[in-house]
Amino acid sequence: MGQLSLKGVVKRFGNQTVLHGLDLDIRDGEFLVFVGPSGCGKSTLLRIIAGLEDLSEGQILLDGQPIHDQPPAERGTAMVFQNYALYPHMTVADNMGFALRMAGVSKPQIREQVLQAAKSLQLENLLERLPKELSGGQRQRVAIGRAIVRNPQLFLFDEPLSNLDAALRVQMRIEITRLHQALNNTMIYVTHDQVEAMTMGQRIALFNGGKIEQVGEPLTLYNAPKNEFVAGFMGTPRINFLPVKVDAVAKALLIQGQPMHGQLSEPWPWSLASAAVKIGVRPEHWALGPPGQGLPGKLALVEHLGDAVYLHVQLAGASDMTCVKLSVSSQHFDQGENLWLLPDLQRAVWFDASQNRLPL
Ligand SMILES: Nc1ncnc2c1ncn2[C@@H]1O[C@H](COP(=O)(O)OP(=O)(O)O)[C@@H](O)[C@H]1O
Numbered sequence: 311m312g313q314l315s316l317k318g319v320v321k322r323f324g325n326q327t328v329l330h331g332l333d334l335d336i337r338d339g340e341f342l343v344f345v346g347p348s349g350c351g352k353s354t355l356l357r358i359i360a361g362l363e364d365l366s367e368g369q370i371l372l373d374g375q376p377i378h379d380q381p382p383a384e385r386g387t388a389m390v391f392q393n394y395a396l397y398p399h400m401t402v403a404d405n406m407g408f409a410l411r412m413a414g415v416s417k418p419q420i421r422e423q424v425l426q427a428a429k430s431l432q433l434e435n436l437l438e439r440l441p442k443e444l445s446g447g448q449r450q451r452v453a454i455g456r457a458i459v460r461n462p463q464l465f466l467f468d469e470p471l472s473n474l475d476a477a478l479r480v481q482m483r484i485e486i487t488r489l490h491q492a493l494n495n496t497m498i499y500v501t502h503d504q505v506e507a508m509t510m511g512q513r514i515a516l517f518n519g520g521k522i523e524q525v526g527e528p529l530t531l532y533n534a535p536k537n538e539f540v541a542g543f544m545g546t547p548r549i550n551f552l553p554v555k556v557d558a559v560a561k562a563l564l565i566q567g568q569p570m571h572g573q574l575s576e577p578w579p580w581s582l583a584s585a586a587v588k589i590g591v592r593p594e595h596w597a598l599g600p601p602g603q604g605l606p607g608k609l610a611l612v613e614h615l616g617d618a619v620y621l622h623v624q625l626a627g628a629s630d631m632t633c634v635k636l637s638v639s640s641q642h643f644d645q646g647e648n649l650w651l652l653p654d655l656q657r658a659v660w661f662d663a664s665q666n667r668l669p670l
């Protein structure tokens with residue numbers, strides 16, 4: 311079993327508070343991702359769960375039992391770090407079996423467990439090598455294997471793929487997801503990369519400045535973000551925020567001063583008339599309108615990705631650039647040309663003056 315509960319977890323370094331009373335329940339067997347910008351407290355919380363750092367206030371319960379006062383080795387957790395942290399003078403097999411040897415497990419038993427873990431990570435042929443004789447991806451696999459042999463109730467990963475090149479990251483991402491499907495242990499995975507979070511997490515906890523902004527399934531955070539921070543963090547290129555005025559008399563929405571007719575269907579938020587509201591429109595939720603329809607702008611930059619094209623458009627009156635993602639067509643674009651953009655208002659997300667999503 312590996313059901314983890316965090317209750318009111320506070321962490322202070324001196325007089326600086328870096329975790330502000332976190333509550334979180336992680337289900338047995340769940341793959342949960344902590345994501346957020348650098349410095350928001352993800353590693354600190356993971357290290358507190360592992361016992362490498364004390365908490366200042368609060369409780370950590372594993373299967374209902376408090377573990378925050380136990381020494382790390384007795385908590386049933388195993389951690390994988392970004393920098394691998396392998397013993398350079400030990401072979402792969404000895405690195406992987408080290409914790410078992412320290413725990414007094416018999417040699418044949420260690421060999422058996424190491425071999426089994428090595429098989430699941432395609433390391434069988436590398437067991438006699440030293441870490442310096444391995445590639446970065448292989449070293450990270452050894453670090454993961456070292457965690458597997460301990461058969462922990464809880465796996466903790468801290469940015470384990472950040473030192474790998476892009477192609478290997480994609481491959482390891484899939485391997486770790488498959489490993490979770492095979493082992494079914496509870497896993498907490500820390501990353502600053504929202505693509506890793508979206509693709510790997512069964513649920514995501516999005517951190518911001520020592521607080522959790524939202525916990526939920528990846529598509530919930532993407533489609534129904536609680537606030538502007540969540541909307542802006544999830545998705546690349548970033549969602550576009552635009553100020554909106556609701557004109558209840560003309561039954562029109564004014565975006566950037568331009569009336570949006572024709573696309574509206576009830577119920578529309580006429581009660582918001584005169585309120586300072588914003589909409590968020592993701593790059594894939596725009597279309598190009600015929601001249602005179604939608605929002606006028608100038609094409610500042612085109613990026614061709616092969617399967618899609620990103621148009622960076624300077625809308626009239628807007629301070630930020632708006633990004634439009636189109637599936638590739640044979641259409642040709644000229645930098646500096648005038649375009650008219652139509653937002654898909656059915657899929658737009660609305661935010662109030664305090665940056666929280668309006669439930670429409
Ligand atoms: N040992 C420490 N002493 C003082 N401050 C620390 C220590 N470890 C982390 N911090 C601070 O705590 C905050 C959160 O850090 P961290 O958990 O490493 O963030 P993340 O992993 O999300 O990038 C940062 O402001 C960092 O400077």
Ligand SMILES: [Mg+2]
Pocket residue numbers: 352353354469
């Ligand atoms: Mg970190």
